[in-house]
Amino acid sequence: MRQRNKPWADDFLQENTHLVIPNPSKNKGKWQELFDNDNPIHVEIGTGKGQFIVGMAKQYPDINFIGIELAKSVIVTAAQKVQASGQENIRLIQENAENVNEIFTPNEVATIYLNFSDPWPKNRHEKRRLTSKSFLERYENLLHPEGDLTFKTDNRGLFEYSLVSFSEYGMLLSEVSLDLHKINDPENVMTEYEEKFSAKGQPIYRCTANFRGE
Structure with a gap:
């Protein structure tokens, strides 16, 4: 979806480098x-617009959350939500997902959310x-050996493709839900799209x- 341009975005990012980290590869x-x-x-x-990551950070204060988003007009909205939340366990990165292995070292990440x-x-x-x-190869490199990847979507075709992709890569599926909200998971944090x-x-x-599967 095309996002509306926000003329103030550059100034906001320059003023909030403690939230949206510039030159993330340096870290x-x-x-x-x-x-x-x-x-x-x-x-x-x-x-996206940050609802999920802010909700997770509130629910799990002893975890450090990093959100990656490429679109400038979207990440500034997420940063505003982070700022308003007062949560200190969130940082954001404006970057292409293809570059995750330039941002994190092997085993540095405990969990990935898509x-x-x-x-x-x-x-x-x-x-x-x-x-x-190609993306699973990247994730395997940066995830801790005991780490997990959690994937949510409303797109049945993408979900079926992903299950096959995970299986063919040799990953172990520990949970599969075809109607998440029917199971009433009390720990589920919804994104804007999910709502x-x-x-x-x-x-x-x-x-x-x-990636612990055979």
């Missing part, structure tokens, strides 16, 4: 130092899907996978 291997603690690092790739990623439905765009083999789609009766799909 590679040192993210816990930036948070000034040794809490585990959880990363949301495609953080929420309502672009489905890229055309076959020729498969490599752009955040659950394709919108579920209100219309659209089922939400979720799975958790890890």
